[in-house]
Amino acid sequence: MQSYTIREWEKLAYGDGEGQIPAHYADKLAALAVRSPFAGRGGSGVLEHGRHALRARGVVGILAAADCSLEILPKIDVGRTGNVEQQNAAIRKRLIHMLAVALNLKLDLGSITDLAWQRETLLEILIRVFCDKLTEAVRKGMPRRYVEQEDDLSALRGRLDVARQFTRHVVNPSRLACQFDILSEDTSLNRIMKAAVLHLSRMSRSSGNQQRLRELAFIYADIADTSPLALRWDDVVIDRTNRRWRELLSMARLFLEGRYQTTTGGAGQGTALLFEMNTLFEEYVGRLISRALAGTDLTVSLQGGRLFCLSADSTERGLFQTKPDILIRRAGTVTHVIDTKWKRISSRIDDPKQGVTQGDVYQMMAYAQLYRAPRLTLLYPHHPGLGATELVHARHRITGHETILETASIDVANGGSVLDRLRSLLLRDEPVSELLM
Template sequence: MKPSYTLREWETLPHGDVEGCISPHMASRLVALAKTSPFAGRGGNGVLEDRRHELRARGVVGVLATQDCNLEILPKIDIALGEGAERQNAAIRKRLVHMLAVALDLKIETGRITELDWQRETLLEILIRIFCDKLTETLRRGIPRRYLGHEDDLSTLRGTLNVPRQFTRHAANPARLACRFDDLSEDIALNRITKAAVSHLFKISRNATNQQRLRELAFVYADITDVPAPALNWAEVVIDRTNRAWQDLFGMAQLFLRNQYQTTSGGSGQGSALLFEMSALFEEYVGRLVLRALAGTEFRVTLQGGRLFCLTSLEDARAVFQTRPDILIWRAGQVTHVIDTKWKRISSRIDDPKQGVSQGDVYQMMAYAHLYKAPRLTLLYPHYEGLGGNEGIQAKFQITGQQTVIETASVDVANGKDLVARLRNALFLTTTEERLAF
């Protein structure tokens, strides 16, 4: 069994020919695979930074799997320090799966996964296990079918007669009839996509139980056409009341095959990876939570909306520098609150009135204040133990010469209990009257 290593964001893994280090050969394989990711950036170090004697994880999490070893990178989420490293990693995996489920709007059940499984399996194997469980359960209700149109030359009429074809091709042979008919078929786009996902996961899984499950599932799809992942017809799949049970499986197939966050398959046998940029995942996660928190109220929420431009060219009146705030909250047609998420830690030091907030982030919020005329703007960060106190608003500032408020706030993603209600209380219910209204 090939070795597996686990790091958290910004931690390092030493490499060398001594005990406790990953071998230089394995390290170079991991670095080469990481560089194939779009997250690698111009210098190639955006996923995994190759230092002189160590590898350093950056702000991308997930699993890199080469022929020699696996490297799992977990998000930097504070878990109770009294627990061992394996239990902490297990808890982080649970939170990351939860964040993915919320961000991708998936119903993922993890009840069958034991605490030991969470501790000893990587994120990739956990997700494969969830996919196999869900697919097996859904297949018990039957594989999806759909009527597909066919044309064929038959000895007896089936469906309707294709008159132009009949009189051009079979005018001299009336024993053959050009027929058009519908046939109930399993060989449809949804099943082809599911089969491609099963095949892909079988190639990258290293867990014997998962491989056996995938082998059994592949047998179910033996009569479905094999289609390479780049050629899959995603647009042909329509989820409606007849196949609603397959919605989450379709979403998970996109996660594995369609680079919804980012899946890498390195060339020349380099390996494969399932990677997630934490800044994008945190943004989508919080946005979905805000949608839930304000559902049924007088407020309307848009994610990545607005799209107003900062500047207009004097030469040709062309608008440039478009803005896309992470979260806009509207009331009566007006933007009342702009929230921008930042997957990084702010400071709680008393001698740092800026809290470590980037000057560029402040300038960005001031541009939002000018363009969207919102009276309140929030920079939202992940909460962590070193920040002290509770999640919620950490500091408030007023733009000089204006009434507009810019505040910093935090949300504790390590604690998933009542998170929607906590977010509502921490950010939106700032007065007694507002709390009573809810």
């Protein structure tokens, strides 16, 4: 199977040379990308299917057709040291770290060698982590629960089903219609795990992962097969008796029906595991901010505003609902609104506006009006072009108001002391300039 890797917003030219992709492979992958919900109205939200090249957009992950696959990595600056494979390995690590934070997972990646990070795709690494965690969990025992059963027996077991007894066995009283509970492993949680194992068996191209998945499929052989669409997610209750399965359940949901990903199949088209970086960056930053402010008098809400810009006198229904990414409150009052943007801004030397769009500024001014927040932040990913200073780059006062609007960045390539760095951003107080509109 031919595998290709590019980074978001980069191009992969058609051809048979190194760093190129044959046109017939490109056609298959582009057709698969169009079926994604991220494709958008024009069908180019994942890949632009140009005349001479494929171009990735702001969606990352894996597209896998029958005989080829394309890995799209985020544009994270990990430095210029090492070759391309080593740089891609570093990006995979950071992307999986972002996924772990966004999904509230605790992933032990220590068993994955540097060579594996370079040779295996994002999908294969995630499958490997899932298999290792699931194998460890089933060794400690599969979760079981009491399930109600009905059977016709010669002796009473459990309780008698009177209605069934006097309809079905009225002429044969030697058989008793029994209702009883048995401790069974055929539970909704185990059905979800089996569905994930079978699904990943169709997606994985790694011989090592295929071996792991075959071993797990054997363990789950007695669990009923259930279509992913028929799985009873709402029937799973995580409590103290099965808490070690919480992260496995989140990973299974990621593979089968995750918020960020989409799986496409049928008629040999292939499969996809995709993540929209705008959404992932928002969730990643939001959860980190919640952790950074834990223990303070500030509370954090993600997508928690939902006030309307307009209201009509003739109806109670509002118009143009707002959804700020992150709201920070003190004693119930909004003190800070943060909106995340997964795009590169320029330095103030190159552009005083730093590439911030007028629409973004108008959006933040609407938040200031609706939520009465004295501080607004547009938060972007950091890159070396912004210099060594990672956090606040510009602070302005909105003309005629006390509200402060600032642009800031966070380095997602640097996971060290990230909570301290965010705390520094959120609790700092500096002089500001006037924002001219």
